[in-house]
Amino acid sequence: MEFDFKKIQKILGIKLKDETLFKTAFTHRSYLNEHPKYENPSNERLEFLGDAVLQLLSSEYLFKNYPDHPEGDLTNFRSSVVCTSSIGKEAKRLDYGELLLLSNGEESTGGREREYILANTFEAVLGALFLEKGLAQCRKFVERELMHKIEDVIKNDEYKDAKSLFQESAQDKFNITPVYKILRSWGPDHQKMFKVGVFIGKDTWGIGKGNSKQKAEQGAAETALEKIQSVGQ
Numbered sequence: 001m002e003f004d005f006k007k008i009q010k011i012l013g014i015k016l017k018d019e020t021l022f023k024t025a026f027t028h029r030s031y032l033n034e035h036p037k038y039e040n041p042s043n044e045r046l047e048f049l050g051d052a053v054l055q056l057l058s059s060e061y062l063f064k065n066y067p068d069h070p071e072g073d074l075t076n077f078r079s080s081v082v083c084t085s086s087i088g089k090e091a092k093r094l095d096y097g098e099l100l101l102l103s104n105g106e107e108s109t110g111g112r113e114r115e116y117i118l119a120n121t122f123e124a125v126l127g128a129l130f131l132e133k134g135l136a137q138c139r140k141f142v143e144r145e146l147m148h149k150i151e152d153v154i155k156n157d158e159y160k161d162a163k164s165l166f167q168e169s170a171q172d173k174f175n176i177t178p179v180y181k182i183l184r185s186w187g188p189d190h191q192k193m194f195k196v197g198v199f200i201g202k203d204t205w206g207i208g209k210g211n212s213k214q215k216a217e218q219g220a221a222e223t224a225l226e227k228i229q230s231v232g233q
Contacts, residue, residue: 004099008125011094012141018132025128026096026121028111029191030103043124044191050127053135057142058082062150073159080159081149084215085222088115090146091122116193116211162221166198166206169228176200178224180217183207198224 003023009016016022020040029042058081062074069077080086091097097112100121111117130138153159170178184195196216198206205227208219 003101007095008099011096012125012129014133014137016132018128021128021132022125023101025124026099027101028103028106028117028121030106030111031101034103043121046124046127046131047120048127049130050123050125053126053130053138054082054087054123054142057135057139058147060139061143061147065150076159076161077150077153079161080153081146083218084116084119084210085219086149087122087146088119091118094122094145096121096125116209120211162218162225166221166225166228169225170200170205173228173231174200178205178221180220182213182216196220 003019003026005016005019005022008022008026024040025043025046027038027040027043029044032038032042055078058078059074062069062077066074066077092113096118100112100117102111102117106117126138126141129141167178170176179199181197181199182194183197185192187193191211193209193211194213194216195207195209196213196219197204198208198217198220206220206222206224208216208221208223210216210219
C-alpha cells in the first residue's frame, strides 16, 4: 500500500515537507512484521511525543478559557476530551484509518476502524506535526479538530468520571462497591494493552480495553453505567 502524503496535507490543512516522518506516524507496529525490509519504525515513539503535546495544549486551552473552574473540573474536562474514545472518533472523522499501514491480519479484523489504533494514530500525527511545524501549528490543529467539543461535553455533563458515577449508582442500588479486575494483558512492555472487567459481587457489569489500566477501567465503567441506569426502568 502506498502512503498518500497529499491526503494528510489536505487533512491537516498545511504544506508539509517530511513525507517519511508522516509515513511513520501512520505505520502500525503490525505492518513491520509482514514487511521486514520496510525502513521506517512504527508510530509508537511519535505517539509518545504526541500524547505529551496533546496533554499540554488541552490543559493550556482549558486553563485560559475556563478561569472560573477549579482544578478538579479542568482535569475532568480534559480527560473527557483527550480519552481514547474521543480522539479515536476524531481520527475516524479525519479519515486517518484510510492512511494506516497495517498488517493483513490487523486489517482483516477491522484495524482501520479500531478505536485505540485510531486514537494512537491521532497522537502520533500530532507528534509528527510538532517535530515539523512546532507547537503553534499543533495548537491550531488541536483547537480546530478537538477542543471544539468541550462546550457540549460541559453542557451534557459528559465530563463526569464514569468510575465515580458507577460507584455511586452501585452503592445506591446495591450497597456494594464495584471491583475492577484485569482479565487479560498483552503486548510489549512499552505498548501494553489491557482488558478489564468491573464486578458487583460475582456479576460482570462491564468490560473495557485500553493501553493503560486506567483507560480500560474507564471503558468498563462506561459500559456498566449504561447497564445499571436501565435497572428498575
